Amino acid sequence: MSDPIADWIDADPDPETRAELANLCADELADRFAAPLSFGTAGLRGPVRAGPNGMNLAVVIRTTAGLSAWLKDRCLGGSTVVVGRDARHGSEKFAVAAAEVLAAAGFSVVLLPRPLPTPIVAFAVRRLRAAAGVQITASHNPAADNGYKVYLDGGAQLISPSDREIEASITRVGPANLVPRTPVTPASEELLDLYVDRVASLPTGRSRTLRIALTAMHGVGGETAVTALKSAGFTDVHSVAAQFDPDPDFPTVQFPNPEEPGAADAVLALAAEVGADIALALDPDADRCAVGVRGPDGWRMLRGDETGVLLGEHVLASAPADSLVATTIVSSALLGKLAEARGARFARTLTGFKWLVRAGEGLVYAYEEAIGHCVDPESVRDKDGISAAVVAADLAAALRAEGATLLDRLDDYALEFGLHAGDQVSRRVTDLADITAMMRRLRSELPAELAGEPVEATDLAELRGQSRTDAVVLAGSTVRMVVRPSGTEPKLKCYLEVVVPVPDRSALPAARESAASRLNLLREFAEAL
Known part of the structure; x- marks a missing residue:
């Protein structure tokens, strides 16, 4: 035999x-x-x-x-x-x-x-x-x-x-x-060359005055990103030298993902050192882009949802009327509210760009909270960190010319739509059976409330058609949690969001404290699964 x-x-x-x-x-x-x-x-x-x-x-x-x-x-x-x-x-x-x-x-x-x-x-x-x-x-x-x-x-x-x-x-x-x-x-x-020419044509603003700190995270995006940015007119680019050239061992980062805690520390330090206006971090194959900003407590990376709504409105500003923007079931609700207010259509899909780019006719922008952005679906029907970096630079330069920042624009959204604060709890495992067990426990003991607010549970595994997936959505009027296994890593992921009304700009500090407190309650629930 x-x-x-x-x-x-x-x-x-x-x-x-x-x-x-x-x-x-x-x-x-x-x-x-x-x-x-x-x-x-x-x-x-x-x-x-x-x-x-x-x-x-x-x-x-x-x-x-x-x-x-x-x-x-x-x-x-x-x-x-x-x-x-x-x-x-x-x-x-x-x-x-x-x-x-x-x-x-x-x-x-x-x-x-x-x-x-x-x-x-x-x-x-x-x-x-x-x-x-x-x-x-x-x-x-x-x-x-x-x-x-x-x-x-x-x-x-x-x-x-x-x-x-x-x-x-x-x-x-x-x-x-x-x-x-x-x-x-x-x-x-x-x-x-054709790709770089297309990406360089995406900026719509007039200003190119911007100092950029960039890391390629030991991947293949450094040279192409710098070339694209400079071709678009953004010539003041400072790169993290130790992470610029491709290195398959990723020696300076434990996990080569800008989302991971500490992974973007080098580019944030460089941004502070050179007095940058924006920090940009690509993942190793450059299909994702994370954005860093200088805030009152120093430099920090924006969450994917924050970058998502910023780029979404920037793309919509020059898009045809009734254009479509899309995000996923695990992303913030803010883009949908903004799209409605700006006269655009909005769609939610399952996680992954294989679904996002099929969201519907007239799609001009799509993002997922895991720092993936599709800013030019006419040319690239997938997430693209290089073009996202160029469009983020375009937005930051336009705001700088107005004397404003990306954080100022996010504050404007908080006033208009309420403060949308999010977080993610990732439960990394060594045995995939642990993820199955955690999902089973959640489904057998669905909570009636989260953070003191009544919630309803929707088990997406019970749906029919393309909306069916292994995920549970827990949603109330101002709280939301989605729990699902990762599609690419041995993790159980919990996506958290709370919304706090903001009557005026002076109320922002209190709103942030309230949001942080409520997110802690959601985090405690997620960590106990």
Whole structure:
């Protein structure tokens, strides 16, 4: 009888991972072969290691062969497919292998010339009217991980049932060493230049007087971001030198995600040192952008919801009437209130840009609280940290010319719509079963009130259609909490929001104290799950 483990080792085209598997004990081998990586958020993501449930050459080759067969089944054989990569461990050989498998299958492959931001693949798929795009990246995951992100026609991330169909197609692929491969010559820099030109055209304000502090978080966005900002006229850019060049080990940050506590400390320190007007932090593949500001107590990072409403109104100011803006079920309610007041349409979707960019016709802006912003869906139908950085700089420069700041604009929103204060509690686990247990306990003991206010519970797992997901919403008139497992990390996430009326500007300090107190009550509930 055939031994599937021995067969896999024999067919692994990478001598390093063959040797790795050959030296594992029986228990470790069983773990590596327990189950293959599955398609989650737009593709695969997992640790770089040998075996079916890791990111390695054999998995990438078989995944690409499955994707190729799926595209051919839809009469897309011979179409253009774009392949890009970040600078993580294994990214170069994974991208080259993916390109070679696609080329051997008869596709016209555009292999981007070097490590570049993920949004450039989304841009290129749309620009070239490609059938698909593949980016080798694990975005903001820890250094040990890598991934395989798939875009389909139009440059949007794949959704169900396509992901399940591709997964099924992969299971029908034979041994990795028998999958045909044809060498591919990397493309020129033309697509990068076109992308930068498009991003540089986004600012609508007249002022370019702005001092910017920037970090690339050891990722691939530094050079492109600086080029785009300078092409847009923002030439006073100061970068965190120690984090500017790509480094797959991310030596100065424990988790290379600007959302994580402490991750943005270096750029905030640089902003204070150079007297910057704004701080910008990209994640490693530059599809996310966090914004830092100077407040009364020093520099701090804005929450994703704060940046989201700021950029949302800035985009709407130059958008056609009745345009659509969108955010997700876990984000603040503020953008919806602002859209109604500004005569725009508003939509909420499930988490993830695969849903946000499909929110409806006339979409001009979408964001999720996890510092993802789509400011130019006409060109990039995904979150894009580079274009978000340029538009944030445009807004900050316009406000600076008026003698105002981003925090002043947020105070204006508090007066108009009430102070919307939010926070997030993330429960990181080592055993995914713990997340299942926490969700089960919550569903069995749904609270009747939160922070002293009656709430109603909506279990989104009980809904039908595309709104169905593993999440529970607890909402009252001025409090809201959404609890859900993370789609990309071993975390249970709790999204908190309270709204406090603000009758006049003098009432802001008291409103902030009240909001902080009520958020603490929500936080205590979340931490006790």
